[in-house]
Amino acid sequence: MLTEVTAVRYVTPLREGGSLPGVVEAADSDGVNATYVMKFTGAGQGRKTLVAEVICGELARRLGLRMPRLVQILLDPVIGLGEPDQEVQELLKSSGGLNLGMDFLSGALGFDPLAYGVDPAEAGRVVWFDALINNVDRSWRNPNLLLWQGDLWLIDHGASMIWHHNWRTAGTAAAKPYDASDHVLAPFGPDVASAAAELAPLVTEELLTEVTAQVPDAWLVDEPGFEDPDDVRRAYVAALLPRAKTIHDRIALGEPRPKGATK
Template sequence: MEIRQVNVTRYVTPLREGGSLPAIAEADDGFLYVLKFRGAGQGRKALIAELIGGEIARALGMRVPEIVFAQLDAAFGRTEPDEEIQDLLKASVGLNLGLHYLSGSITYDPVATKVDEHTASRIVWMDCLLLNVDRTCRNTNMLMWNRQLWLIDHGAALYFHHSWQNWEEKARIPFAQAKDHVLLPQATLLNEADSECKRILTKQRITDIVGLVPDEWLVTDSPFETAAAHREAYVKFLADRVAASDNFVKAANDARATLI
């Protein structure tokens, strides 16, 4: 597995609906990207969650915009007139994360568009695995582009890693927020999705995905002595959570039963 790296050449516009001030930016390959900044509020942890969550979604057969590493030069943004944005750019010099910008896409509307039961079940399963609190009716973090469903913004996943307190125990807990998932009503095949996704997300596949995380994102504000130890903790958490998926599948099925 490999992630391309691009150099950011032009700041186009901020996306102020995002709490961490993501932006549309142009890179030296000529494409536009939604740029997530290392200097934003949640810092590198949000980038790690974005990368791991996005690539797990891709491994499970879901459509996710291409993820790239985006290098931001120290000289970039000096002419930016907005002081808040200029401070953000200064704090984000180095390696950031970008997602290919889906021009013309629209936010997924659960009233206007129905997702098939198989897809809905896989997405709910994945978000329970990742403890992703951010796929609700209020904020679906899904787009319709070329009449197809695309998943975006996994930065709120893996929330335990902001402190790493009791993280081994959290690998086995249900996901209480599943009751608020926008696709839970259609997720009628969670047991089937569980079997399918567990076959795909082997420990080796998880190791390969976590291996994409740059060392420099793992050594800052880390409770672990080395980047390798930090990376191994992510692998262990995810592998243990897959192994204990019965816990969150049952909780999601129970939550769905209350909707019927």
């Protein structure tokens, strides 16, 4: 299970995120404080966004991709009483209990494909991984990549695995191709074949079971159609395991769609 820390101070909102994540200071069990980007259970996107963040983020790390460390943040709603911003105060009040935190990479810059080059091997690994998790949120419009200490880091996977919003069609949805035409790394000639040869064999049932075990039970309980949190975890494994073996053959890397185009 992810390390649990306790929020001690709300620092500032990050308004570029649709779910209004915030920077918080939190203490671990030894009383050591650190700074995190916190995503809230009370945000409009709901707990499945946090589930996707955990599964995809922890899977990325185990596959050797750079991903800030994730933690569980225990939040006492009283921390929001002194917040002058009414929207922030309501979000904090509605998010008591466990929330998700990501290490704050101080000094990190947003990735700009016009200013920073990525070699085909690294681009291929990221594109293959995004295809595996069906990440629709790594486009040139919204890269969700950071540059920190000269390296590329992956963030924000809440919009991935869209099939978990309708489990009845998960099998069909998880078998669909991945359109990478608008992927922010598409212009760098991603070597998807080499990435698949390297990474696909690593995506085993054991690895996926380990990754899904990191999701707190509280975010999986009462899922319609499932007996218990472990039953939900098995559904994620069942969706991702076969996809890892074949998705490289179904990645479309064509020309980016024109602005305003929907198909």
